[in-house]
Amino acid sequence: MTAEKQEADVRKLVLYVAGETPKSLAAISNLERICREHLDGKYAVEVIDLKKQPHLAREHSIVAIPTLVRQLPVPIRKIIGDLSDTHKVLISLNVTAGQ
Amino acid sequence: MKPREANAGMAEGIGKSRTGIDGFDELTLGGLPTGRPTLVCGGAGCGKTLFASTFLIHGARDLGEPGVFVTFEERPADIVSNVASLGFGLDDLVARNMIHIEHVAVDSAELAEIGDYDLEALFIRLELAVQQVGAKRIVLDTIESLFSAFSNAAILRAEIRRLFDWLKERELTAVITGERGEGTFTRQGLEEYVSDCVLLLDHRVENQISTRRLRIVKYRGTAHGTNEYPFLIDADGFSVLPVSALGLTHKVFEERISTGVPDLDAMLAGGGFHRGSSILVSGVAGSGKSSLAASFVNAACRSGETALYFSFEESAEQMVRNMRSVGIDLQPYLDQGKLHYVAARPTFYGLEMHLAIMLREIARSKPKLVVLDPISAFDSSGQEAEIQAMLLRMVDFLKSRGVTGVFTHLTHAKSDETRTDVGLSSLMDAWILMLNREISGEFNRELYLLKARGVQHSNQVREFIMSSRGIELRKPYIGAGGALTGSARRAQEALSRREQILRASEVARLEQQVRHRRRKLEAQIEVLRADLAADEIELKRLMDNETAYVKQAAADEGAALEGRSGLAERKASS
Numbered sequence: 001m002t003a004e005k006q007e008a009d010v011r012k013l014v015l016y017v018a019g020e021t022p023k024s025l026a027a028i029s030n031l032e033r034i035c036r037e038h039l040d041g042k043y044a045v046e047v048i049d050l051k052k053q054p055h056l057a058r059e060h061s062i063v064a065i066p067t068l069v070r071q072l073p074v075p076i077r078k079i080i081g082d083l084s085d086t087h088k089v090l091i092s093l094n095v096t097a098g099q
Numbered sequence: 100m101k102p103r104e105a106n107a108g109m110a111e112g113i114g115k116s117r118t119g120i121d122g123f124d125e126l127t128l129g130g131l132p133t134g135r136p137t138l139v140c141g142g143a144g145c146g147k148t149l150f151a152s153t154f155l156i157h158g159a160r161d162l163g164e165p166g167v168f169v170t171f172e173e174r175p176a177d178i179v180s181n182v183a184s185l186g187f188g189l190d191d192l193v194a195r196n197m198i199h200i201e202h203v204a205v206d207s208a209e210l211a212e213i214g215d216y217d218l219e220a221l222f223i224r225l226e227l228a229v230q231q232v233g234a235k236r237i238v239l240d241t242i243e244s245l246f247s248a249f250s251n252a253a254i255l256r257a258e259i260r261r262l263f264d265w266l267k268e269r270e271l272t273a274v275i276t277g278e279r280g281e282g283t284f285t286r287q288g289l290e291e292y293v294s295d296c297v298l299l300l301d302h303r304v305e306n307q308i309s310t311r312r313l314r315i316v317k318y319r320g321t322a323h324g325t326n327e328y329p330f331l332i333d334a335d336g337f338s339v340l341p342v343s344a345l346g347l348t349h350k351v352f353e354e355r356i357s358t359g360v361p362d363l364d365a366m367l368a369g370g371g372f373h374r375g376s377s378i379l380v381s382g383v384a385g386s387g388k389s390s391l392a393a394s395f396v397n398a399a400c401r402s403g404e405t406a407l408y409f410s411f412e413e414s415a416e417q418m419v420r421n422m423r424s425v426g427i428d429l430q431p432y433l434d435q436g437k438l439h440y441v442a443a444r445p446t447f448y449g450l451e452m453h454l455a456i457m458l459r460e461i462a463r464s465k466p467k468l469v470v471l472d473p474i475s476a477f478d479s480s481g482q483e484a485e486i487q488a489m490l491l492r493m494v495d496f497l498k499s500r501g502v503t504g505v506f507t508h509l510t511h512a513k514s515d516e517t518r519t520d521v522g523l524s525s526l527m528d529a530w531i532l533m534l535n536r537e538i539s540g541e542f543n544r545e546l547y548l549l550k551a552r553g554v555q556h557s558n559q560v561r562e563f564i565m566s567s568r569g570i571e572l573r574k575p576y577i578g579a580g581g582a583l584t585g586s587a588r589r590a591q592e593a594l595s596r597r598e599q600i601l602r603a604s605e606v607a608r609l610e611q612q613v614r615h616r617r618r619k620l621e622a623q624i625e626v627l628r629a630d631l632a633a634d635e636i637e638l639k640r641l642m643d644n645e646t647a648y649v650k651q652a653a654a655d656e657g658a659a660l661e662g663r664s665g666l667a668e669r670k671a672s673s
Contacts, residue, residue, distance in 0.1 A: 018219040028613075050220055051488045057220045061204050064249070065219035080249075081214030092211040 120336030141300030205248035359398030364627025382533025
């Protein structure tokens, strides 16, 4: 996980889903919208389907679906749920609308 | 699926999976329900995790059933090291891919919940783990941790219900642990999801002594006792001890066993007690209870049987040394393994635990004779009724196995010996009362057979003498004032010995006198007889003379007639 170089402005979000369930699809579209509207593309987003890569659930210690993990910058933050509340997501990611 | 197929149909009854926990498999007639979830609930530190790990490890190691250990709290390394002290070798099983430990770490601190979610990732991980080892068994310890990590209880409940369905679908024999809640079996009401088997573990402290107990709350399709069974966690792991009253259907023995004291055997018609009897030896301090118990042990070991001695007062070394002074050497039997000696202070465990440990020891060493020395040691550790219940179970257990039990009981000198033990009496087949009475300035040990069911026995109080030659029972001196013991007996015996000597010498003297007189008379008879013989000789001589005279006279007359012949002829013809 820490193999990547920690550059000044690198921000990485990983979204774990399991197949194309309504919850997963909602989370993906919500995250895409939030990134587009509020984060100005500062975050690199990766979507991992655990149905396809089940061992990653173990390796990354994922229990709930969907889970959004902000790996960088540290500390790691985890958000679970379909991300339907944009305001809460931004607070949890520690970014305010003006940032 | 191979071994389980036969059990799959409910019509044939439930298949059982052995847990490898001593006693538990016997109690449940085979273990936990195969392919079904079992809920094990209890408070903190009551042994839930150990129960679960034993179940899993036994399956993997001894039955070839791989398993998955899902831990929500402890790290896998902790689990391995926790059971390492019990010699389970969990790390080896993990290395051989017989067990997989899945650590589900959930940290609520770094978790935010926004919107709808489920625990699909957990299912994915479980599926992966189960497939990886081909698991037949699974442990979830403790699933309730999820409730502290996730705040949406509605989602959690739905997911846990789904999890139980998932387990049943895969026919995994599962153990789910749960923390004991207020008024419910588990804090989160997990029992409502598990309909097959619910076990309750309990850890109570009374009078500063802790006792662990297990109860089968529910076990669908299996007759089970609702009793609480004490269990033990020690160097040998988890063991449940079924101690139930077995009813009065014991095997009865006609065979007699020696008490080790020939004099005591002789007091019982037929020699000794029946095998399988429970024998109470009660007495005041220093009356020789332990020595008599040791004598029983000595007799059993000498005849090649195994004996088990539970002491609540003395260590083995102390016992061996003390018994040498009464001519009993137990050391060789200890060395040969014929005698097992278990010493524990009564306050070391609770009553239940003592009983449990004793029963386990008995089951292990299979003795023919068991000594509990002394049972009165428990008087301070619990209530009278509980002690009684414990002894009842002990006696029942021994009888069911045909084991002779010797129980010593210390009575207080002040109280009435036969009254204090009234409760015990009904449990016991035989009762040997040991007295230590003061009579004219000295204490004498005495023994009395208060009762011996089914054996005719002497009613005498015998003097109990311990010396380096062993134990002897002296017959008392029965005088006008009752039975005498001690120096009173010795004085009386000396007196009668002296009298006897006097009488004997008198008889000898009289005998001598008679003999002397007889000799004198015989001598007189001899003299008379000699006189008589002399007289007879004289008489004979006279008679001979007379005959000779007569003959001569006749001859002489003939000759004279011849001289005057004519006269003689005339006279003859006329």
